[in-house]
Amino acid sequence: MKRVIGLMSGTSLDGIDAALIETDGVRIAAFGPGETVPYTREDRAILQAAVDAALDWQFTGPAPDFRRAEAVLTDRHAEAAERVAAAAGLDLDAVELVGFHGQTVLHRAPSGGSSGQTLQIGDGAKLASRLGVDVVHDFRTADMLAGGQGAPLAPLYHRALADHAGLDGAIAVLNLGGVANVTWMAPGRDPVAFDTGPANGLIDAWCARHTGEAFDRDGALAASGRVHEATLDDLLQHPFLALAPPKSLDRWDFTLEPVRNLAAPDGAATLTAFTARSVADAITRLGRPDRLLVTGGGRLNPTLMRMLGEHLGVAAEPVEAVGWRGDLLEAEAFAWLAVRVERGLPTSLPSTTGARHAVSGGRISRV
Secondary structure (H helix, E strand, O other), X not given: OEEEEEEEEOOOOOEXXXXXEEEOOOOEEEEEEEEEEEOOHHHHHHXXXXXXXXXXXXXXXXXXXXXXXXXHHHHHHHHXXXXXXXXXXXXXXXXXXXXXXXXXXXXXXXXXXXXXEEEEEOOHHHHHHHHOOXXXXXXXXXXXXXXXXXXXXXXXXXXXXXXXXXXXXXXXXXXXXXXXXXXEEOOOXXXXXXXXXXXXXXXXXXXHHHOOOOOOHHXXXXXXXXXXXXXXXXXXXXXXXXXXXXXXXXXHHOOOHHHOOOOHHHHHHHHHHHHHHHHHHHHHOOOOOOEEEEEOHHHHOHHHHHHHHHHHOOOEEEHHHHOOOOOXXXXXXXXHHHHHHHHOOOOEOHHHHOOOOOEOOOEXXXX
16 A cells, blocks of 8 residues: 555646545555645636647647746645645655646547547656655556547546445446546446536636636526526537547537527526536436436536436435545545556556557656
């Protein structure tokens, strides 16, 4: 068993999730402290500028200069790791490994027989040097080189959590971040996983544009509006939704264009319904789960959770219902995956990303 810190920064650019666990990359022995460290307004602006530059670039021609964003990102992740170690009462030399996801600035799924491309910025070598701890990073590239989607990568950790908690039956674990992805677990089968469509990304962008808030707190704006059914039908025609899994997307593959003429409450209601419907339609194609466990920021939106339950006919439960930590689950996942990379164990399977074979994906920067 190793003491490992996992670090995750999602596409919402709201902050860094950091968590300590003890694991051998198969079993989970203990859950240590964790926390979410928000980005400052200045940091977020720098990171958003990097995302904007990447969206303009689209992997064509010379890459933008991401050095400023990468330096800020790496420094903030170092500080988050230091805080978690201190909260555990540990010196950093007692931490044996760090899993560093980095910040996704651009993701292009495989298409037409061509491999996809993905870019997570973050300096693993610099982070290892500052912390004095070996760092595992660049988790997604190897999977994409093997023909996979490069995402989602948490499903094998979801299975480890389910085993740890003694869960049985058909379990769907739904992550509602900027993008929604689901892990479907049934007895005797490898987990199946894929991105279902937007989660909070469009809702957050709508709120930022119309209210100045970063998200729809408590789902209140959506609850005060009316779903515009014709617009919802238009949204549901997006070609991504018709694709069979495995599939992945970039947060920016969907836009606010279809709702541009709606009032703020109605736009929020319609986008929230779109997330719920696209998720429910995707899960229904797999079957009806015995339990739907929801992680990510979307689980804190009661309007979205209610709509999910209505469309699926199964109560949407926050993962805290089974003792998991919804704010830290992805950080924990990259801690667990880091140990698997070090041991050469699979971090993705054909059933979770569509790779041609099981892949142990990641690079290790040694101290």
